[in-house]
Amino acid sequence: MDALDTALLRLLLEEPRAGMREYARVLGIARGTVQARLARLEREGVIAGYGPRLQPSGLGYPVLAWVNLHLAQGRLDEVVGLIERMPEALEAHTIAGGEGDLMCRVVARDNAHLEEVIQQLLRMPGVVRTQTQIVLRERVRHRMLPLVAQLDRRSAAPDR
Structure with a gap:
């Protein structure tokens, strides 16, 4: 996972309905690159699926x-x-x-x-x-964005 992977994951979580063309535009990369990255992340089991989250x-x-x-x-x-x-x-x-x-x-x-x-x-x-x-009340919804953000911070940290 590199910074581009985490940026793509962040976009998927924040704007799941935006589409490949919009992801490519926001990231400043080719749509083919987005597709290739998503395919690899799916193969590696990082992306487990797509679809609405039903309540x-x-x-x-x-x-x-x-x-x-x-x-x-x-x-x-x-x-x-x-x-x-x-x-x-x-x-x-x-x-x-x-x-x-x-x-x-x-x-x-x-x-x-x-x-x-x-x-x-x-x-x-x-x-x-x-x-x-x-369960009386849900206090923290199922979430992944903070975990992806942590990956962003780790990849941005200088090597020691």
Whole structure:
């Protein structure tokens, strides 16, 4: 990653709908260079995808919770496969050093629906028990711009 890569990433995050021609204009480079850089960043896994960021509450799912699942040994892949089929399960991460083995971010229409979602998780073969934390209010949204800005500062720092 060089300064041009981080500048391009910053533009993608700040103006995601601007388009290649505008990115090239702002950066003072050819559109082909923008395309080549983006293709490389995609191949390297820096850019994971494109698209709008949807808000679950806007889709009728205002309740957000983190559910930690305690699993029976050897059942991780099976449980993950079942979780992938649940529309209310937005993401799942294996964890270490905390409560449980797998942490899931789930959404629900209301608290009664959240209970149904948790019960569905508990019925999965391999799930021993769960622990749930209900989110009251989001304080810091998912963000990447400060991380990219930090890369900018690192690449601008003189070598020591």
